[in-house]
Amino acid sequence: MQYSETVMEHFRNPHNVGRIENPDGVGEVGNPVCGDMMTITIKVKDNKIDDVKFETFGCGAAIAVSSMVTDMAKGKTVEEAMNITNKSVAEHLGGLPQNKLHCSNLGADALHRAIQDYLDRKEGRVRRREDEPVEHVTAHEGHCYCPYCDMDLEEEAPYCIRCGKPTLIHYHD
Amino acid sequence: MENLRSFTITIEKAVPEREVIVQTIYLDHISGTPLHPQVKEAMTGYIQGNFGNPISQHKIGDAAMEALETAREKVANLINAKASEIVFASGGSESVNHAIKGAAFAAGEKKRHIITSNIEHQSVQKSLRMLMKHGFRVTSLPVDRYGLVDPGEVEKAISDDTILVTIMRANNEIGTLEPIAEIGKITRTRGITFHTDAVASIGVLPFDVDELGVDLASLAANQFYGPPGVGALYIRSKTRIMPLIDGGIQENNQRAGTQNMIGIVGMGKAAELAKKEMPARTEHVLRLKRAFTDRLKTIEDITFHGHPELCLPHLLSFAVHYVEGESMVLMLDEKNVCLSTRSACASGSLRASHVLIATGVDYAAAQGTLIFSCGIMNTIEEMDTAFDVLKDSIAFLRNMSPLYRKKRDKDREEK
Numbered sequence: 188m189q190y191s192e193t194v195m196e197h198f199r200n201p202h203n204v205g206r207i208e209n210p211d212g213v214g215e216v217g218n219p220v221c222g223d224m225m226t227i228t229i230k231v232k233d234n235k236i237d238d239v240k241f242e243t244f245g246c247g248a249a250i251a252v253s254s255m256v257t258d259m260a261k262g263k264t265v266e267e268a269m270n271i272t273n274k275s276v277a278e279h280l281g282g283l284p285q286n287k288l289h290c291s292n293l294g295a296d297a298l299h300r301a302i303q304d305y306l307d308r309k310e311g312r313v314r315r316r317e318d319e320p321v322e323h324v325t326a327h328e329g330h331c332y333c334p335y336c337d338m339d340l341e342e343e344a345p346y347c348i349r350c351g352k353p354t355l356i357h358y359h360d
Numbered sequence: 361m362e363n364l365r366s367f368t369i370t371i372e373k374a375v376p377e378r379e380v381i382v383q384t385i386y387l388d389h390i391s392g393t394p395l396h397p398q399v400k401e402a403m404t405g406y407i408q409g410n411f412g413n414p415i416s417q418h419k420i421g422d423a424a425m426e427a428l429e430t431a432r433e434k435v436a437n438l439i440n441a442k443a444s445e446i447v448f449a450s451g452g453s454e455s456v457n458h459a460i461k462g463a464a465f466a467a468g469e470k471k472r473h474i475i476t477s478n479i480e481h482q483s484v485q486k487s488l489r490m491l492m493k494h495g496f497r498v499t500s501l502p503v504d505r506y507g508l509v510d511p512g513e514v515e516k517a518i519s520d521d522t523i524l525v526t527i528m529r530a531n532n533e534i535g536t537l538e539p540i541a542e543i544g545k546i547t548r549t550r551g552i553t554f555h556t557d558a559v560a561s562i563g564v565l566p567f568d569v570d571e572l573g574v575d576l577a578s579l580a581a582n583q584f585y586g587p588p589g590v591g592a593l594y595i596r597s598k599t600r601i602m603p604l605i606d607g608g609i610q611e612n613n614q615r616a617g618t619q620n621m622i623g624i625v626g627m628g629k630a631a632e633l634a635k636k637e638m639p640a641r642t643e644h645v646l647r648l649k650r651a652f653t654d655r656l657k658t659i660e661d662i663t664f665h666g667h668p669e670l671c672l673p674h675l676l677s678f679a680v681h682y683v684e685g686e687s688m689v690l691m692l693d694e695k696n697v698c699l700s701t702r703s704a705c706a707s708g709s710l711r712a713s714h715v716l717i718a719t720g721v722d723y724a725a726a727q728g729t730l731i732f733s734c735g736i737m738n739t740i741e742e743m744d745t746a747f748d749v750l751k752d753s754i755a756f757l758r759n760m761s762p763l764y765r766k767k768r769d770k771d772r773e774e775k
Contacts, residue, residue, distance in 0.1 A: 225762070249687075
């Protein structure tokens with residue numbers, strides 16, 4: 188099994204599944220093109236994350252990350268929650284396989300977007316549209332990838348940045 | 361067919377302190393079949409007393425040579441070829457690499473063009489990409505929504521310097537059977553070498569190299585209840601091809617290196633059984649597939665991929681909308697049902713399947729695709745259990761899917 192026991196535990200029994208009615212902030216990231224999509228809704232009370240829920244379309248890692256990041260955010264102040272990093276989510280899960288690390292990025296990104304949305308609304312700024320395109324998509328539309336591990340590569344990269352193997356031959360889509 | 365329920369599939373986890381034996385419902389035969397009991401017997405029988413190198417000029421070598429040639433005869437018989445036209449290899453991928461690179465490099469300086477389709481296996485695609493780096497041109501033909509290649513398009517794509525046409529017999533992700541016989545007629549008339557990656561179909565469906573008009577065909581033992589890591593390439597006599605592995609004179613100078621004798625003995629037995637049992641096997645797996653399909657139709661928002669009739673009898677590919685494939689596979693595995701979400705060869709990859717995208721399936725549905733492939737050891741009762749587990753998993757995952765929520769919101773608005 189490629190996943191840690193903690194990941195599997197969160198995957199089997201994910202915490203905080205759902206969508207808060209009339210949320211104070213909504214964060215949506217990802218796109219079905221890359222296989223993952225995540226929506227986090229938050230309720231803020233006295234500058235603290237009073238409640239947080241998620242909805243996720245994605246792999247086992249994406250679901251476990253959603254469960255973990257919402258657990259981590261609950262009860263924290265807005266500033267503290269904003270400081271939750273992708274790395275710390277992955278660490279709390281006992282690590283993620285190399286090719287699934289981008290899922291942890293998704294989790295923290297969705298949370299940060301939800302908080303940003305809350306802050307924007309508080310300041311009276313226009314909230315983001317739900318179907319706004321996100322950067323995550325571009326990472327998977329690269330033209331070159333590593334022949335050994337499928338990692339996306341820069342056109343002229345001599346080595347794969349993930350597995351370290353020399354990539355003199357580039358495979359194009 | 362003998363009593364196939366004489367054993368159940370068991371997986372022994374190699375954890376020293378806590379050895380667990382898990383009973384599973386295995387529905388991933390396209391990734392590899394379990395060993396047929398008689399194949400296992402043949403292999404364990406061989407390993408007891410035989411160790412010789414088939415090309416040694418003594419009794420021990422002769423015994424190995426006899427076993428090797430018997431196996432070759434049986435594999436040849438499965439596809440109506442001559443024994444001298446069979447080259448044993450380490451599996452389907454090696455055979456495909458040999459066929460494509462071997463034919464390309466044997467063709468001489470001036471011939472540089474190869475024709476293929478958009479839905480080939482990675483071993484075909486990556487062999488061709490390698491050749492493109494060496495100056496070869498490749499025309500990759502589109503397929504229709506069932507995954508079918510149009511033979512007319514193949515004919516149109518042929519140019520003066522075309523060396524090779526390589527189109528698969530059956531697609532390993534959606535099961536669609538390509539019109540190989542029609543393409544074979546064209547390549548014969550034009551004098552072009554024709555390779556078919558028949559890994560997913562040989563041993564499952566009848567395959568006759570003359571009827572289909574192929575010059576090269578790749579096959580693998582673990583698609584018809586033989587061992588993994590052994591396969592063969594059919595090379596019609598007088599086909600221009602270079603070896604992939606250089607060295608000794610084994611395999612009629614086409615593949616150097618001492619043969620994987622235990623694997624080959626197993627493959628021979630598996631080929632013999634496949635030929636003998638094929639009609640009964642096909643009937644059995646078709647019945648199971650139909651039963652599973654009927655149950656699936658009771659779940660909303662499931663679409664089926666591939667051709668409804670021109671399809672491998674044991675394979676069914678379908679998209680479960682609003683959920684992602686890997687999470688379904690993991691959840692099913694938790695409940696001891698083994699299915700896959702894509703070709704095993706691409707499991708590490710996060711990209712949507714190139715086969716599904718080529719047939720016009722959208723990205724979300726491609727990511728939510730499952731491949732069901734049953735086998736001769738499965739029972740009709742297992743279809744019920746597997747379906748119930750799948751149904752629960754789909755409900756659980758849809759409940760947390762933002763795509764499913766949006767769909768329900770939309771349905772509500774329309775009402």
